[in-house]
Amino acid sequence: MAEKIATREAYGETLRELGHRLDKIVVLDADLSTSTRTALFAEKFPLRFFNLGISEADMIGTAAGLAASGYIPFVSTFGVFATGRVYDQVRNSVAYTNLNVKIAASHTGLTVGEDGASHQTLEDIALMRVLPNMTVIVPADARQTACAVEAAVEHKGPVYLRLGRSKVPQVIPPGLPFEPGKAQILREGQDLAFVATGIMVGIALQAAEMLDQEGLQAAVINMHTIKPLDRELLAETARKTGAIVTAEEHSIIGGLGGAVAEALAEDYPVPLLRVGVKDVFGESGSPQALLDKFGLTADNLAAAGKRAFQKKKG
Amino acid sequence: MPAISAATLEELRLKARQLRREIITMIYRAGSGHPGGALSVLDILVILYYKVMQIDPHNCRDPQRDRLVLSKGHACPALYAVLADRGFFPAHHLKTLRKLGSILQGHPDMRKTPGVEMSTGSLGQGLSAANGMALAARLEKARRRVYVILGDGEIQEGQIWEAALTAAHYRLDNVIAFLDYNGLQIDGWHRDVKSLAPIVEKWQSFGWHTLEVDGHDYASLLEAIRRAQMNKGAPTMIIAHTIKGKGVSFMENQINWHGRAPNEEEYTRALAELEN
Incomplete structure (x- = not known):
């Protein structure tokens, strides 16, 4: 079996790569940039990286303001904090406004592992999917994550990207086209x-x-x-x-x-x-x-x- | 900075009376809405939209325009009256406030109303959005400013203080905030519901430059804004002492006018008081 890579790792790497190509991409994190892998972007583009500290609600709102001014903000934290904790901010400042904010949750589901139930979101897809204007993407492996991040940039409007902490095998054949909404x-x-x-x-x-x-x-x-x-x-x-x-x-x-x-x-x-x-x-x-x-x-x-x-x- | 002339002051006062009549009429026709907070915040909007902000109603998506976020979104009839008068949309829309299909929603919707920069209504979210707009301006090395108006009850929301830290940390001196400090929230005086005191010291300790003014005095407001514009390295909070329901005697400082429309008799009386 090929090398296993966590989807959050692929996310961080893709973001850094896109940062070179698109100066409208900005990244926000809430004190978890090492875990979410947005640190990779932050190292290369410190002026376009904003650490909001442990204030996820403020992070979502700040991203909305950046998007309202033409930027493409990616906001990252663990899934529990990116959805349930900030549900009203996502609903009113991002989904209702249909602003171009990309929410990339790095730690989701049971495979968050040892941190336990408080950190294992098992309801984030449900919460995000019920919001009008929201696109919800769950990549299957690292390679697909790269495609999904690029597709999220292409798409005008809010996107929820559900990523994972643990290393996973590559399961999607290389070259298989990826299009959001096409299984x-x-x-x-x-x-x-x-x-x-x-x-x-x-x-x-x-x-x-x-x-x-x-x-x-x-x-x-x-x-x-x-x-x-x-x-x-x-x-x-x-x-x-x-x-x-x-x-x-x-x-x-x-x-x-x-x-x-x-x-x-x-x-x-x-x-x-x-x-x-x-x-x-x-x-x-x-x-x-x-x-x-x-x-x-x-x-x-x-x-x-x-x-x-x-x-x-x- | 030239002092504001007596003629200009009179012009603004007349304009504000006209806009107050429109606010009352709008809410009367809608049969619901928030007259108290709309009347308390109006003079801040008047000074901003007629004397301060760099905006072009006929090019309302100009990237270099100044921005205003009305974080206390329920006061939107005041914003709608101002935007219509400044020509962002035809005034006949004011009749449609809160009606099905209207461009004027019960709380501001940036996708429906020209000139509305951010959808608000769920309290506590506007300052974060304003910070994001200010960060965007800084990234572009643009000189535009972001004005944001908070309700005093609204700052009981925790997100406001998260955003207060952010604006100070990033030294967002292009953010100029107003606190519409009328003392009242739905359940009563905030000193009884949940105290905000000491208000000036709170903002100062969060790293903000603070100013206190009479929020119905144009000369003081304008001077405060000029000082805020010159301030470097920190965001400014202008604590504007206001009167809820300002301009209509029987609405002033009366909490029952937070969120209800006047009946016909009250409407007539209010308009009579607001005659030029």
Whole structure:
């Protein structure tokens, strides 16, 4: 397997690279620049980097002011502080105004690890996705993160980028085009489909491989953009496979699973199982131990795949 | 700086009376709104929009324009009256305040109203946005300034103090803030609800240059603004002592006029008081 890289690392590197090309990019952080990797940008462009200290609400508002003056601000902190803590600031100063602010959360989900539940946001996708004007992107690996950061710059309007702390393998084939709102088919299959996002994409590919050993052909869709959701591909996948399993490192309420359930119920109802965190908080532990405990594993996904396939058979 | 002439003062007073009539009319027609705070903040807006700010209503997206953020967004009828009078949009829109489809929302919406620089209404957020605009001006080495008006009750919001630290830390001397210090918030006098005292010392200790003025006295306001413009290395907070409901005797200092519209009889009486 190729080298593992954390998506936050790819974010920091891409930002630094874009900083050379685009002088309208400015970066704001709230005393976590070493962790969020915005420090890479700060070293190169100290005048375009603003540390707001431990004041996330102020950071979001300051970014809105910079965006209102034509800049493209990237604001970074951990996911919990970038969404729930500043929900009203994101809602009123960024989403309602439709300002060109990019919120890049570096630590999200269970794989924040040892810091525990207070720092493991499992509801950020839900919070951001419900806001009008907001685009929500969850890259699957480092290479895709670079694409997503570039796409966020291209897009006019607010974007929430959900990144991760832990190193993850490269799972997206190089050269596969990335377009926000256009999901990617990573594997074809007619028996069922995994619709996954973020780090669960790689795990879904492993699960599909396991099912293949047992004679089941599972498609794997990388739903890297939760909003706007690629409803067209989703409905087509439901039609072709007849059974869907969603996979996300997030609550099964309101995130990818919620979004897919809403869309499929209207567009093409088929048996659906949601794999994610089941309406509970996380806890301290190593990222892998947490993924195991909360069932975000290839084994568990494969088992869900079989159940979904059985449900389809009725 | 030339002293403000008697003729200019009289002109501003007449203008303010006209704008106060428009505020009252707008809120009366809308059937809801916030007359108290709109009347207390109006004279600050008048001095800024008629004597201070570098703006061109016919080129309202000019990147080099001065900015104003009305952080206490509920006072927007005052801003709307001023913007219409300065020609940012036709005055007939004032009749549509708070009505379905209007460009004049119940709280300011920068995407709907020409001349509104920042959507506000959820209190506590405007100073951060103003700081961002000021940082942008500095990055461009531009001389434009950012004016921001805070309500006194509003500064009970924690984000204001986060932003106060930011403006001081980044030495944003292109930020000139006003505190519309009328003493009242919805549930009463803020000394009873949650005290802000000592107000001047608070801002000073946060690293701000402070000035205190009568917020209805144009000469004092103008002088304070000129001093703020000359101040280097720190943002300025002009604590403007104001009267909630200023200009309508039965609304002055009356908290029940924070957020309600006059009935027909009250409307008629208010207009009579505001006749030139």
